[in-house]
Amino acid sequence: MADTAARRKRINRLKKIILGSIVLAIIIPVMISVFLGYKVNLLSRNIEELEIRLSEAQSAESQKDVGVFATAYVEESPREVAPEEVVKAEPAPVTDQTEGKRVYLTFDDGPSSNTAEILDILKAYDVKATFFVIGKTDEASKALYQRIVEEGHTLGMHSYSHKYEEIYASEEAFAADLQNLQEYLYEVTGVWPRYYRFPGGSSNKVSKADMHRLIAFLDEKDITYFDWNIASGDAVSGYISKDAIVKNCTRSIGTYNDSMILLHDAAEKDTTVEALPEIIAAIRMKGDFTFLPISDETPKVQHVKGNNEISNIKNES
Numbered sequence: 001m002a003d004t005a006a007r008r009k010r011i012n013r014l015k016k017i018i019l020g021s022i023v024l025a026i027i028i029p030v031m032i033s034v035f036l037g038y039k040v041n042l043l044s045r046n047i048e049e050l051e052i053r054l055s056e057a058q059s060a061e062s063q064k065d066v067g068v069f070a071t072a073y074v075e076e077s078p079r080e081v082a083p084e085e086v087v088k089a090e091p092a093p094v095t096d097q098t099e100g101k102r103v104y105l106t107f108d109d110g111p112s113s114n115t116a117e118i119l120d121i122l123k124a125y126d127v128k129a130t131f132f133v134i135g136k137t138d139e140a141s142k143a144l145y146q147r148i149v150e151e152g153h154t155l156g157m158h159s160y161s162h163k164y165e166e167i168y169a170s171e172e173a174f175a176a177d178l179q180n181l182q183e184y185l186y187e188v189t190g191v192w193p194r195y196y197r198f199p200g201g202s203s204n205k206v207s208k209a210d211m212h213r214l215i216a217f218l219d220e221k222d223i224t225y226f227d228w229n230i231a232s233g234d235a236v237s238g239y240i241s242k243d244a245i246v247k248n249c250t251r252s253i254g255t256y257n258d259s260m261i262l263l264h265d266a267a268e269k270d271t272t273v274e275a276l277p278e279i280i281a282a283i284r285m286k287g288d289f290t291f292l293p294i295s296d297e298t299p300k301v302q303h304v305k306g307n308n309e310i311s312n313i314k315n316e317s
């Protein structure tokens with residue numbers, strides 16, 4: 001009897017060991033798979049983010065090659081411009097007739113821990129600017145949206161989530177994100193925002209939705225989008241010095257009647273804040289420039305035009 005009991009015990013123990021091993025053999029690979037899946041997801045997001053940074057950097061780069069940029073920057077003008085003319089366009093020579101030239105400082109990605117300081121500097125220099133903001137629901141951010149409006153700056157939209165993979169997944173996703181932000185900003189500030197900057201610009205290469213359709217959608221909603229013709233270079237994910245930002249913002253300032261300068265309002269972009277007083281001072285030194293917030297009178301600085309204009313150019317060439 002004692003023998004049988006001992007055997008049974010041994011068998012039970014063996015059963016437990018076998019069962020345990022089987023369970024472990026299943027659980028461990030599953031856990032590893034889940035972990036690796038998570039990692040892959042994370043990495044692919046990083047890659048998408050980097051692609052955007054790259055396209056922003058390339059866009060800034062293309063300014064040096066004025067021939068390329070001239071095709072991108074089309075100022076609204078009543079006369080017809082032949083496509084050949086656009087391609088061959090040289091920058092307007094820098095003349096002493098700077099009178100009437102306008103500068104639009106635009107800050108993307110805020111509000112952030114730097115917004116208040118940016119607003120303080122703008123106030124000290126008596127400059128009005130434009131903030132293309134994203135959706136943030138904390139109290140500090142709400143107060144900053146309000147301060148932007150109260151101090152006479154333009155509150156523009158830059159998507160609610162700022163997650164490229166979501167916004168640009170489809171037209172529907174883009175529309176939903178936009179509606180979220182527009183209604184939210186109206187609720188917080190009492191101002192109905194009507195200006196938009198596409199994350200990565202209208203010429204971004206990551207959107208899965210057709211950018212022309214998104215542009216047409218904005219048009220339907222009576223929203224005007226703005227890109228930029230001068231990039232401060234602060235879109236890079238790494239460090240950029242204050243001096244480099246000042247140089248990027250000012251070296252071609254005389255080229256355009258309307259300079260649309262891309263800057264960022266983000267916690268990690270301290271050198272942008274440091275550069276701001278120098279940017280304003282340096283531009284004022286260069287001639288008679290007026291700093292303006294974006295309004296309905298602002299010429300449309302756009303990298304990609306809507307459907308009609310694109311197809312017109314195609315037909316003619």
Ligand SMILES: [Zn+2]
Pocket residue numbers: 108109158162199200
């Ligand atoms: Zn952005």
